Amino acid sequence: MGLVGVETSPSGIHESVEEFKAMLYQMQNVRRKVVLSFLSHEIPPPDSIPLLEACLERLRDKNTSSDLQRTMRTASNEPFVVNVKDEISGLEKDLAYLRAFHGLLINGTTFDAALKSIELVQVLRPFHPKSEEMFDEEFAECRSFLKKFAETSKGDPELKPILVTDWDGTMKDYCSQYATNLQPIYSAISLARFAGEFTRLAAVLTAGPLRGPGILDLTSLPINGPLVFSGSWGREWWLHGKRVVHNDGISEEGFDALERMNDQMRALLDEHPDFGQFALVGSGVQRKVDRLTLGVQTVCAHVNPDVSKSYMEAIRERMHRVDPNKKVLHFDASTELEVEVVVRSEGGLWNKANGVARIVEAAGLSLGPPRTILICGDTSSDLPMVRQAIASNAENSMALFVGCSETLKQSVRDLVGDDARCCFVGCPDVIHAAMTTLSNSL
Numbered sequence: 001m002g003l004v005g006v007e008t009s010p011s012g013i014h015e016s017v018e019e020f021k022a023m024l025y026q027m028q029n030v031r032r033k034v035v036l037s038f039l040s041h042e043i044p045p046p047d048s049i050p051l052l053e054a055c056l057e058r059l060r061d062k063n064t065s066s067d068l069q070r071t072m073r074t075a076s077n078e079p080f081v082v083n084v085k086d087e088i089s090g091l092e093k094d095l096a097y098l099r100a101f102h103g104l105l106i107n108g109t110t111f112d113a114a115l116k117s118i119e120l121v122q123v124l125r126p127f128h129p130k131s132e133e134m135f136d137e138e139f140a141e142c143r144s145f146l147k148k149f150a151e152t153s154k155g156d157p158e159l160k161p162i163l164v165t166d167w168d169g170t171m172k173d174y175c176s177q178y179a180t181n182l183q184p185i186y187s188a189i190s191l192a193r194f195a196g197e198f199t200r201l202a203a204v205l206t207a208g209p210l211r212g213p214g215i216l217d218l219t220s221l222p223i224n225g226p227l228v229f230s231g232s233w234g235r236e237w238w239l240h241g242k243r244v245v246h247n248d249g250i251s252e253e254g255f256d257a258l259e260r261m262n263d264q265m266r267a268l269l270d271e272h273p274d275f276g277q278f279a280l281v282g283s284g285v286q287r288k289v290d291r292l293t294l295g296v297q298t299v300c301a302h303v304n305p306d307v308s309k310s311y312m313e314a315i316r317e318r319m320h321r322v323d324p325n326k327k328v329l330h331f332d333a334s335t336e337l338e339v340e341v342v343v344r345s346e347g348g349l350w351n352k353a354n355g356v357a358r359i360v361e362a363a364g365l366s367l368g369p370p371r372t373i374l375i376c377g378d379t380s381s382d383l384p385m386v387r388q389a390i391a392s393n394a395e396n397s398m399a400l401f402v403g404c405s406e407t408l409k410q411s412v413r414d415l416v417g418d419d420a421r422c423c424f425v426g427c428p429d430v431i432h433a434a435m436t437t438l439s440n441s442l
Contacts, residue, residue, distance in 0.1 A: 014063055014071055014072050014073045014079065015063070015072050015073070016072060016073055016074070016075070017072055017073070017074060017075070017080060017276055017277050017279065017280050018075075018276070019072075020070075020072050020082075020180075020280070021179060021180065021279070021280065023055060023058065024055070024087065024180045024182060025217075027051070027052065027055040027091075027182075028182045028218075028220060030048055030051045030052060030055075031052075031094070031182070031183075031184070031185050031188075031220040032220050032222075033045055033048070034048050034098070034185050034220075035185055035188045035189060035192070035220045035221060035222070036222060038115065038185075038189050039189070039192055039222065039225070041111055041112070042111075043105065043111065044098070048098065049095065049098050049099065049102070052091055052094060052095055052098070053095065055091060056088065056091040056092065056095065059084055059087060059088050059091070060088065064084060064088075068083055068084050068085040068088060069081050069082070069083055069084075069300075070082055070083075070084045074273065074274065074276055074277045075273040075274075075276040076273030076274050078274070078304075080277045080280075080302065080303075081298075081300075081302040082176060082177055082280060082298070082302070083176035083177075083298075083299075083300065084176075085176070086173055086174065086175040086176065086181070087175070087180055087182070089127060089173070090173070090182065090183075090184040091184075093123055093124060093127065093184055093186055093429075094184045094185045094186060096123045097118060097120065097123055097185060097186040098185070100118045100119065100123070101114055101115065101118055104117050104118070115440075116440040118436075120186060120190070120432065120433050120436045120437075121135075121136075121139060121433045121437070123186070124186075124429040124430075124432065124433050125139075125433075127427070127429060128426060128427055128429070128430070129403070129426055129427055130426055134426060135426075135429075135430060135433075138424075138425040138426055138430045139430050139433050139434055141423060141425075142400070142423055142425050142430050142431060142433075142434040143433075143434040143437055143438065145398075145400065145423040145434075146194075146400075146431075146434050146435060146438055147438055149161055149163075149198075149372060149374050149398055150197075150198040150438060152371075152372035152396070153372075157200075158200075159200075159370060159371055160198065160199055160200035160371075161198070161199055161200065161371055161372035161373065161374060162199065162200060162201045162202075162203075162360065162365065162367070162371060162372070162373045162374070163195065163199045163201070163202040163203070163374045163376070164201075164202075164203045164205055164356050164359070164373070164374070164375055164376070164385060164389075165202075165203070165204055165205065165375070165376035165377070166204075166205060166206060166352075166376060166377040166378060166379075166381075166382045166385075167204050167205075167206040167208075167215060168181065168206065168207075168208070168378075169378035169379065169402060169403065169428070170376050170377055170378045170382075170401075170402050170428060170431075171187065171191065171204070171376065171428050171431065171432075172187065172428060173427065173428055173429075176282075176298065176299060177280050177281065177282060177284065177295075177298075178208065178213070178282065178283050178284045178286065178295070179213050179279060179280050179284040180280070181218050182218055182220070183218060183219045183220045183221065184220065185220060186432060186436075187220075187428070187432050188219065188220040188221045189436075190431075190432040190433075190435045190436045190439070191221065191226075191227060191432070191435065192221055192222075192225060192226050192227065193435070193436070193439040194435035194436075194438065194439055195226040195227050196226040197439055197442060198438070198439075200365065200371070201228070201359070201360070201363050201365055202226060202227045202228070203227065203228040203229075203230065203356075203359045204227055204228065204229045204230060205230045205233070205234045205352055205355045205356065205359070205385065206229075206230065206231060206233075207231075207232070207233050207288075207352075207381065208231055208232075208286055208288070208293075209231040209232060209236070209286050209287050209288045209289075210229065210230070210231035210232075210236050210237075210238055210243060211231075211243075211287075212262075212285070212286070212287045213284070214231050214286070215229050215230075215231055216229060216238060223238055224238075224240075224241055228359060228363075230355055230359065231288065231289075232288040232289040232290065233350055233351060233352050233354070233355055234246075234350075234352055234354060234355010234356065234358060234359065235247075235288070235289040235290065235350060235354075235355065236288075236289050237358070237359060237362065239362060244362070245289055246289075246354075246358055247289065248350065248354075249345040249346045249350075250289070250290055250343055250345055250346075251328070251343075251346070253327075253328055254290075254328045254329075254343035254344065254345070255343070257322050257323050257328045257329055257343065258287075258290070258291070258292065258329070258341070258343050260322045261292060261318065261319060261322045261323075261329060261341055262285075262287045262292060264318040264321060264322060265285050265292065265294070265315070265318065266285070268314055268315075268318060269285065272314070274307050274310070274311075275307075275311055275314065277303070278294070278295060278296070278303075278311055281295040281296065281297065281298055281302075281303055282295030282296070282297065282298055282299070282337050282338055283295035283337070283338045290342065290343045290345060290350070291340050291341060291342040291343060292340065292341040293338055293340050294315060294338060294339050294340070294341070295337065295338050296308050296311060296312055296337065296338060296339055297336060297337050297338075298337070299337065312333075312339060315331070315339065315341070316331060319331060319341060327344075328343060328344055329341055329342070329343065329344070330342045330343075330344055351381070351384040352381065352382060352384045352385045352388075353384035353385060353387060353388035355385075356375075356385050356388045356389070357388060366392070367388070367389055367392035367393050368392050368393050369393050369395065369396050370396065371393070371396065372393075372396045372397075372398065373389040373392075373393055373396060373397045373398065374397075374398045374399070374400060375389050375397070375398070375399050375400070376399075376400045376401070376402075376431070377399075377401055377402075378401060378402040378403055378404055379404070379408070380408060380411070382401070383411060383412070383415065386399050386412060386415045386416065387415060390415055390416065390417075394417070397416060397421065398416070398421045398422070398423075399412050399415070399416050399421065399422050399423070400422075400423045400424075400425070400431065401422075401423075401424050401425075402424075402425055402426070402427065402428055402430075402431070403425075403426055403427060404424065409422075409424055412424075
């Protein structure tokens with residue numbers, strides 16, 4: 001059985017990169033319908049579980065090895081390998097979640113009671129990166145921490161707290177390829193319920209773009225729902241059904257050049273058989289407000305080095321077409337895995353602190369007391385958000401960080417200045433389980 005509208009390659013023949021993406025994006029549409037049903041207090045479409053099962057079965061077929069490396073083919077018929085651990089585990093958890101829910105309904109439980117009776121902890125604890133016992137310890141601590149956060153309003157809806165969170169690695173497990181970094185159902189439902197019930201503002205602030213693909217394409221949440229989404233470190237926000245861009249320091253000439261460069265890259269991937277695979281390599285092609293981030297190699301070095309080198313040369317050649325005098329675009333070989341085409345900016349350095357300030361202002365709110373602010377992250381790039389909160393509201397700022405080093409943990413503690421207002425967990429699932437438990441308590 002295949003997903004509706006997605007062709008299945010004949011048995012024994014590797015699917016193409018485009019077929020792989022099409023299958024997963026069709027699957028994500030199924031997830032969105034399921035999430036919308038749950039948030040509308042309606043039973044999900046009856047074909048939801050079979051469609052997700054079909055996708056999981058296809059991901060587990062003989063083209064995927066025992067270590068979850070999936071082989072497909074490029075447009076030039078060369079083999080291309082990606083790690084599909086995240087795609088598979090997300091589906092496994094979603095199916096366990098939905099089967100538990102439907103099992104409760106079959107036994108005569110009402111919708112609301114069934115939703116609150118799903119044992120999400122039992123679904124998620126086997127997936128903890130260290131152990132189930134560690135999951136239990138972190139869950140208990142995180143539940144207590146989030147309960148304290150939720151209770152800071154003391155029942156006054158006007159004083160409900162603010163939640164600002166990073167995405168990848170914080171609310172969503174990391175995925176080997178950005179283009180298929182798709183949010184599961186259980187994650188969306190836990191976030192939506194917690195945000196709607198306990199916060200005045202819940203905002204996602206990510207380094208990736210809004211579209212193309214971006215967070216709005218990858219989430220299974222309604223994009224005009226209980227969470228507000230941003231891209232490009234908070235330089236672009238999706239507000240009231242519109243994209244709002246903060247272009248501080250970027251000239252019109254720079255914006256135009258970057259847009260034309262983005263068009264050039266899309267054409268390059270479409271026209272060159274060897275380069276189509278790069279839409280799925282690491283960062284893929286991400287059009288941010290002030291730059292293009294381009295994946296050139298996977299973590300496991302699956303891409304032929306000569307092809308990767310040719311791709312980078314082609315990027316430089318396309319840059320020359322757009323900006324022959326190198327006036328507005330700069331090539332930055334930032335890491336071995338990705339390069340960036342950056343617009344030269346006259347403004348100061350933008351980081352996530354600026355993004356926090358802009359969304360709170362746009363919401364007509366303040367970071368100042370007596371409201372409580374919770375910042376969630378997983379890397380040092382999220383520390384500016386903590387600093388922004390502390391600068392405005394030192395006594396009422398909290399920080400929840402995921403899977404970070406001892407050095408980063410200490411940096412968070414030093415900024416907050418109170419260990420009771422800091423919490424550290426090993427994976428995003430601990431947060432989702434804690435959020436769900438608190439929502440179920442109402």
